[in-house]
Amino acid sequence: MKKITKATYLKWYEDMLFWRKFEDKLAQVYIQQKVRGFLHLYNGQEAILAGSLHAMDLTKDKMITAYRNHVQPIGMGVDPRKVMAELYGKGTGTSQGLGGSMHIFSKEHRFYGGHGIVGGQIPLGAGLAFADKYFKRDAVTLTFLGDGAARQGSLHETLNMAVKWDLPVVFCVENNGYAMGTSVARTSKSTEIWKLGNGYEMPCGPVDAMNPVKVAEAMDEAITRARKGEGPTFLELKTYRYRGHSMSDAQQYRTKEEVAEYQKVDPITQVLEVIKEKKYATEKEIKEIDKRVKKLVNECEKFAEESDYPAKNVMYDTVYEQKDYPFLSHKVE
Numbered sequence: 089m090k091k092i093t094k095a096t097y098l099k100w101y102e103d104m105l106f107w108r109k110f111e112d113k114l115a116q117v118y119i120q121q122k123v124r125g126f127l128h129l130y131n132g133q134e135a136i137l138a139g140s141l142h143a144m145d146l147t148k149d150k151m152i153t154a155y156r157n158h159v160q161p162i163g164m165g166v167d168p169r170k171v172m173a174e175l176y177g178k179g180t181g182t183s184q185g186l187g188g189s190m191h192i193f194s195k196e197h198r199f200y201g202g203h204g205i206v207g208g209q210i211p212l213g214a215g216l217a218f219a220d221k222y223f224k225r226d227a228v229t230l231t232f233l234g235d236g237a238a239r240q241g242s243l244h245e246t247l248n249m250a251v252k253w254d255l256p257v258v259f260c261v262e263n264n265g266y267a268m269g270t271s272v273a274r275t276s277k278s279t280e281i282w283k284l285g286n287g288y289e290m291p292c293g294p295v296d297a298m299n300p301v302k303v304a305e306a307m308d309e310a311i312t313r314a315r316k317g318e319g320p321t322f323l324e325l326k327t328y329r330y331r332g333h334s335m336s337d338a339q340q341y342r343t344k345e346e347v348a349e350y351q352k353v354d355p356i357t358q359v360l361e362v363i364k365e366k367k368y369a370t371e372k373e374i375k376e377i378d379k380r381v382k383k384l385v386n387e388c389e390k391f392a393e394e395s396d397y398p399a400k401n402v403m404y405d406t407v408y409e410q411k412d413y414p415f416l417s418h419k420v421e
């Protein structure tokens with residue numbers, strides 16, 4: 089694995105803080121009704137992305153996930169201003185404002201969405217890996233899913249085929265304890281989701297996903313295995329989300345104390361503690377990072393605010409059209 093150095097810790101701190109503050113800003117503008125529709129935030133789960141990116145080869149590896157998907161493309165290299173603009177529904181967004189919160193996508197940066205159907209992205213992730221194997225391209229696909237998707241049929245059908253064909257894919261379950269308001273324990277006898285891999289004789293295991301070091305180590309092992317042609321791995325990343333499922337969640341299924349318990353092992357705080365302990369940065373340098381993060385978040389907001397909505401016709405230019413379809417009399421010319 090690439091060594092975890094002072095530079096790694098400083099990057100992790102700045103990146104994770106930016107992702108956290110970017111999402112905090114989204115929550116704020118959502119309440120002001122500048123961003124509409126559903127909004128699912130990633131606060132608390134950042135170590136998963138930080139650790140994964142460290143283990144990936146960002147010149148060729150791919151990523152696909154569900155709808156909690158705003159910061160992953162930023163980590164993969166997409167301009168955060170474009171992500172913010174997409175959430176505002178503006179024409180300068182990653183999909184010209186037509187996708188919105190659940191559908192961030194960037195082929196250029198190998199981020200394949202952004203999927204609203206629980207478990208819908210799982211077979212697609214294996215499909216991306218199948219294509220890479222078929223065309224003999226050296227790339228690994230990280231396929232993320234929530235604990236709620238672990239009981240979907242699509243996961244089980246995909247695991248079976250992926251392991252049978254030794255596909256270069258890593259299945260990463262982000263177990264944040266809840267699927268909307270339903271805890272893992274309410275839906276399944278076994279709460280150790282990683283054990284599902286055993287049923288397919290797929291290498292599998294649990295990961296302390298509040299710590300980016302642990303995530304990077306587990307991902308590196310899985311990615312190396314996939315790259316060598318030895319097939320998929322099934323990881324359960326044990327994490328927690330601080331905010332509700334979406335912005336309209338009253339969170340009656342959990343206590344404030346439970347949230348506070350996980351905040352004690354917050355990934356950003358953990359990384360900052362190492363930085364301070366190992367004297368990787370002075371107080372002044374840390375403040376400078378904080379300032380840079382705040383400035384970039386404000387730049388994203390300004391860019392989104394000042395961008396225009398897409399022209400009305402864009403809507404019709406980006407959908408499938410059958411010239412002789414008899415039922416669409418309202419087409420805009």
Ligand SMILES: Cc1ncc(C[n+]2csc(CCOP(=O)(O)OP(=O)(O)O)c2C)c(N)n1
Nearest residue numbers: 156204205206234235236237264266267268
């Ligand atoms: C097939 C399908 N069934 C139900 C829903 C409604 N739904 C949206 S999110 C969600 C919970 C998913 O939870 P989880 O997979 O744990 O992801 P998390 O939100 O915790 O990241 C459900 C049931 C859906 N989008 N798709």
Ligand SMILES: [Mg+2]
Nearest residue numbers: 234235266267
């Ligand atoms: Mg969940």
